Amino acid sequence: MEEYARVIDFLPEGKASDRQREPTAQLIGEKYFTLLEVAMKRGVSCYLGQRLYIGKGAREHVEKIKGRIEFSDLTAAARSELPLVTRQIINDREAEFVNMFNKAGPISIRLHQLELLPGIGKKHLKEILDARGEKPFESFKDMQSRVSLLPDPANLIATRVAEELQGATKNYLFVRPPSRHQEQR
Secondary structure (H helix, E strand, O other): OOOEEEEEEEEOOOOOOOOOOOOEEEEEEOOOOOEEEEEEOOOOOOOOOOEEEOOOOOOOOEEEEEEEOOHHHOOHHHHHHHHHHHHHHHHHOHHHHHHHHHHOOEOOOOOEHHHHOOOOOHHHHHHHHHHHHHOOOOOHHHHHHHOOOOOOHHHHHHHHHHHHHOOOOOOOOOOOOOOHHHHOO
């Protein structure tokens, strides 16, 4: 369950399609990149990228969590802000993602977890595994300096998160997979 989320769109008057109009925000969770829609407390405003507490305790800005939403439910503004906010989350959690590169393993005989990242094929995979075998990576910069021609790791992760959010994948590395109920729609 998500404890904190970032604002990707704020609708002070709510959605036009809602029966009961209330201030609404669309959020992306910081831990599992869960897309959520929440009702904000009256008189409270928020800004894009703002970090909000959405856990079980008393919430300062959020009245209630309306529920988990799919990528197709996002507003146009939320879709345009999503890459930027995702990138902020990745940069804030850099140590965790670097650790993922240090510990990632094979999914099957033919496929490694790192190969799920766009831009990493067999050649980059071998270089990454060799480099981390010598010494674990310490940062994204360290990775780029030790693995030749490696694209920006934060960008690779952000692109993969976007693919997973759109449901365009069989394997999930970063995003909580859709529930069975959502898959059957």
